[in-house]
Amino acid sequence: MTRDEARALDAADPLRGFRDRFVLPEGVIYLDGNSLGPLPRATAPALADMIERQWGERLIRSWNEGWIEAPARIGGKIARLIGAGEEEVIVADSTSANLFKLIVAALRLDPARKTIVSELGNFPTDLHIAEGAVGCVPGAVLKAVPRDRIGATLGEDTALLLLTHVHYKTAERFDMAAWTERAHAAGALILWDLSHSAGAVPVDLNGTQADLAVGCGYKYLNGGPGAPAFLHVHTKWQERLANPVSGWMGHSAPFAFEDGYRPAAGVTRWLAGTPAMLGLAGLETGVDLLLEVDPVLIAAKSAALFDSVAAIGDALGLVCVSPRDPALRGSHISFRHPHAYALCQALIAQGVIGDFRDPDVLRFGLTPLYLGHEDVVRAGEILREILESRTYLNPEFSKRNAVT
Amino acid sequence: MTRDEARALDAADPLRGFRDRFVLPEGVIYLDGNSLGPLPRATAPALADMIERQWGERLIRSWNEGWIEAPARIGGKIARLIGAGEEEVIVADSTSANLFKLIVAALRLDPARKTIVSELGNFPTDLHIAEGAVGCVPGAVLKAVPRDRIGATLGEDTALLLLTHVHYKTAERFDMAAWTERAHAAGALILWDLSHSAGAVPVDLNGTQADLAVGCGYKYLNGGPGAPAFLHVHTKWQERLANPVSGWMGHSAPFAFEDGYRPAAGVTRWLAGTPAMLGLAGLETGVDLLLEVDPVLIAAKSAALFDSVAAIGDALGLVCVSPRDPALRGSHISFRHPHAYALCQALIAQGVIGDFRDPDVLRFGLTPLYLGHEDVVRAGEILREILESRTYLNPEFSKRNAVT
Incomplete structure (x- = not known):
């Protein structure tokens, strides 16, 4: 999917109005709502x-x-x-x-x-x-x-x-x-x-x-x-x-x-x-x-986001361990990779926040209320760049944090 | 104790600076910090x-x-x-x-x-x-x-x-x-x-x-x-x-x-x-x-506040059920009264917040960081007025809340 195609999908997304209901920091693509959901704008008040x-x-x-x-x-x-x-x-x-x-x-x-x-x-x-x-x-x-x-x-x-x-x-x-x-x-x-x-x-x-x-x-x-x-x-x-x-x-x-x-x-x-x-x-x-949200729209968009990320993973040769059939899975997608931890850290360093699950799983939460197809395409571009340049092999990305 | 005497004690209170560290609503004398402490000013930020x-x-x-x-x-x-x-x-x-x-x-x-x-x-x-x-x-x-x-x-x-x-x-x-x-x-x-x-x-x-x-x-x-x-x-x-x-x-x-x-x-x-x-x-x-506080100062002021409230209770003929010796008690004072619930509600209606404990106890928390002797004297005046006028017998004060 190109960025233009993704933007077109986002423009037609019936859930697009919900994105502004969340605080989403500049420079971050947040693929970790399944670990800690982001801050709704209504929460601080x-x-x-x-x-x-x-x-x-x-x-x-x-x-x-x-x-x-x-x-x-x-x-x-x-x-x-x-x-x-x-x-x-x-x-x-x-x-x-x-x-x-x-x-x-x-x-x-x-x-x-x-x-x-x-x-x-x-x-x-x-x-x-x-x-x-x-x-x-x-x-x-x-x-x-x-x-x-x-x-x-x-x-x-x-x-x-x-x-x-x-x-x-x-x-x-x-x-x-x-x-x-x-x-x-x-x-x-x-x-x-x-x-x-x-x-x-x-x-x-x-x-x-x-x-x-x-x-x-x-x-x-x-x-x-x-x-x-x-x-x-x-x-x-x-x-x-x-x-x-x-x-x-x-x-x-x-x-x-x-x-x-x-x-x-x-x-x-x-x-x-x-x-x-x-x-x-x-x-x-x-x-x-x-x-406020129609759960049918959530399920449909989750499935569409999953397909986009799965296609990116396939193109990059990643091993997807999540079921392809939406009826058989939740709203996240996981890949196995021998350097999953370092990959996750290299992504975070570039603002793409997913998470690592021991021992070798890279996990991305796909939350339809605030994620767009363009986010997913941009995250895929960053992931491709990290994989191709092998920057994830930089030792700084292998230092373990207390919470992974 | 007169209001002037109380003000003099407050002026000499080594803890007086801590009062401004709390949000204390206008028109409220808060004698319930032992149930829910008030909001420190530093908390909202x-x-x-x-x-x-x-x-x-x-x-x-x-x-x-x-x-x-x-x-x-x-x-x-x-x-x-x-x-x-x-x-x-x-x-x-x-x-x-x-x-x-x-x-x-x-x-x-x-x-x-x-x-x-x-x-x-x-x-x-x-x-x-x-x-x-x-x-x-x-x-x-x-x-x-x-x-x-x-x-x-x-x-x-x-x-x-x-x-x-x-x-x-x-x-x-x-x-x-x-x-x-x-x-x-x-x-x-x-x-x-x-x-x-x-x-x-x-x-x-x-x-x-x-x-x-x-x-x-x-x-x-x-x-x-x-x-x-x-x-x-x-x-x-x-x-x-x-x-x-x-x-x-x-x-x-x-x-x-x-x-x-x-x-x-x-x-x-x-x-x-x-x-x-x-x-x-x-x-x-x-x-x-x-x-930040010296616990010795907390204990000393708690004892002084207790003595003031106990004297007020004695003067009003209330039955104090808390030990008079500071070494034998905590930092609240309780009185038994057959109309304790209604008395508590009548006090709250006038901004003096203590609490009631089933079946007949009226309880006041004495928290030295933000309570002054003048607060206690004013609360005593309001209590005297309620007892003497018997306004606590107004049926509205006997309606039980879910939380007492």
């Missing part, structure tokens, strides 16, 4: 209101002027992005903490079922947290197996199937309907990690009868660095699952200050500590922006 | 930098430009406020989540000790979380007893004594050295909740040989609504305790993306999910401000 008026002027009174409802209110908005009921989602803690709470709860549901099944190579925190959660339920076992053995591993002992909908590295996407049905056929619940899905690919939790889900707020939801995460519990499980991290905000009457814990009705019981209001304000702004 | 430059301009690169170290860096600063080593404190999650992690870990340390002892009437989330944590360790038991039976309840089965240093309602303060020694004499560890202590009263964790501690960031540390909390683990326990919420940020090599969990060395293993950067930026600003 919303945070200024949170800080200067709600905290500074109204002080403690703000708890009765919108703060206490924020986790459920924002959860209800996220529910609309993931096909859930508004009373099935709440914002709380981190993805890791939410995984812990739901896994422990699911492992306690049926004394005859004490196994959690997941995928080797799943995002690490999912497996790490599952290890920790298993340690909190006597007799519980984690079976992490390769993708092609997941189905055969489900059995009479399975309490829970834990899957990440879109793989963080390859972008492979599980068929949510099929795997939910398979888990149910085995008598197990399913817990979906939607961290690389929410706001990026169509998700229909209730249409697929999914039981439980979690996801993060700082990727495609553009909620800000370390934004609070969300948690979903299908209505049918809400009164049957108990939060092991039984903090006061999940209590039925937190301000009655009772010695004994009585869980709140509904999804509120999954709260633990005091809601993180600064993070919630950032998240709400990001979610509000996404609610 | 620090958050603007976090949002517009660090997130907006630097994007994902900021993780290598100070973000990843923030939990340990800010923890190290809090350590200086509570008498701990800088490598013994980290900022993570909420107080509730941190309690959960440490209680579960402590209950697993010695198979012969499975009891956690705490106080009835402790802050609810401490007892609620202890209930949940006990459910995660086979054979574990929570014994919550009245304060006068705590000592006798410690025994050969006690794994952990969980105490809140300063009582959220009465302000009673445990003798940290004596109770730590008592727990150790029984062979148990001690876990201090410092939520109403840090930044308010002298705390010397290492001087008293305390094992574990947690505390919140949004009260006297002025970190903002729902600020991240902190967690302390004495060096001697750091390699022996395991975090049950074993998320990726507590992994020894989070960016190696290994399937198996290997805890990080030191206090870093208590992290779970991705650090909440907006909240951390607010907290760091609040903590930096406190580090």
Whole structure:
């Protein structure tokens, strides 16, 4: 694709108006929205209101002027992005903490079922947290197996199937309907990690009868660095699952200050500590922006951007490890390369920000709201120049950062 | 005390310069810093930098430009406020989540000790979380007893004594050295909740040989609504305790993306999910401000403010439930009154913000950095007027808010 062809596509893009809703620094092509979404223009004013008026002027009174409802209110908005009921989602803690709470709860549901099944190579925190959660339920076992053995591993002992909908590295996407049905056929619940899905690919939790889900707020939801995460519990499980991290905000009457814990009705019981209001304000702004967009347009443009980048990769002889079929993947594309880390650093030095995933994957997030075809073509030109000149072999690009 | 006498005291106050470091709304006397500390003037600019430059301009690169170290860096600063080593404190999650992690870990340390002892009437989330944590360790038991039976309840089965240093309602303060020694004499560890202590009263964790501690960031540390909390683990326990919420940020090599969990060395293993950067930026600003202050001056002024308010209460015939001896209490003062809720609302309607604690306590936080003696005298005049005119009996003041 030439730059002119790309510009023509961008001019006809029905989402082009959304680009100006984000702060995008000069000289940067940001292909890392799947790791940290960029700053929406509405966020700084919303945070200024949170800080200067709600905290500074109204002080403690703000708890009765919108703060206490924020986790459920924002959860209800996220529910609309993931096909859930508004009373099935709440914002709380981190993805890791939410995984812990739901896994422990699911492992306690049926004394005859004490196994959690997941995928080797799943995002690490999912497996790490599952290890920790298993340690909190006597007799519980984690079976992490390769993708092609997941189905055969489900059995009479399975309490829970834990899957990440879109793989963080390859972008492979599980068929949510099929795997939910398979888990149910085995008598197990399913817990979906939607961290690389929410706001990026169509998700229909209730249409697929999914039981439980979690996801993060700082990727495609553009909620800000370390934004609070969300948690979903299908209505049918809400009164049957108990939060092991039984903090006061999940209590039925937190301000009655009772010695004994009585869980709140509904999804509120999954709260633990005091809601993180600064993070919630950032998240709400990001979610509000996404609610303005037709998800069909997001999916179509993601597919078009993917095809452009895949074609560039093919032309440069890169090995694409992401599925070509849009129905089988998320909204990022990954290539394997023996010098992936150095390539990533050489790209960043020229303003093309993607990321590296150990040991040899170069990953680019394709976020339709603010990326254009011209961005992709220009990034491809820079990548070609780096590959051909072999500047990535400069030792400075191999120095490892703490965060890669 | 007359207004003139109060003004003279304020003019001689060595802390008077700190008042201008906070945003204090016109017409408000804020006696609720022990529930939500007010906004430091430095916070809005620090958050603007976090949002517009660090997130907006630097994007994902900021993780290598100070973000990843923030939990340990800010923890190290809090350590200086509570008498701990800088490598013994980290900022993570909420107080509730941190309690959960440490209680579960402590209950697993010695198979012969499975009891956690705490106080009835402790802050609810401490007892609620202890209930949940006990459910995660086979054979574990929570014994919550009245304060006068705590000592006798410690025994050969006690794994952990969980105490809140300063009582959220009465302000009673445990003798940290004596109770730590008592727990150790029984062979148990001690876990201090410092939520109403840090930044308010002298705390010397290492001087008293305390094992574990947690505390919140949004009260006297002025970190903002729902600020991240902190967690302390004495060096001697750091390699022996395991975090049950074993998320990726507590992994020894989070960016190696290994399937198996290997805890990080030191206090870093208590992290779970991705650090909440907006909240951390607010907290760091609040903590930096406190580090400028001589804690001896804070203690002295807190005692003087307490005496003024206690004298006002005595003159109005209110029943003070807080200890008169400054060594036996924190930095708030509480009165019992049959119409405490309505009184609190009537005060708020006139700009005097304290808070109500079920069922009959009216509580005032006395924060020396920005409160003056004149504030206290004026608040006393308003309280006298409300009590004498009995305007608090107006039914509008009895309507219960969600958050009290």
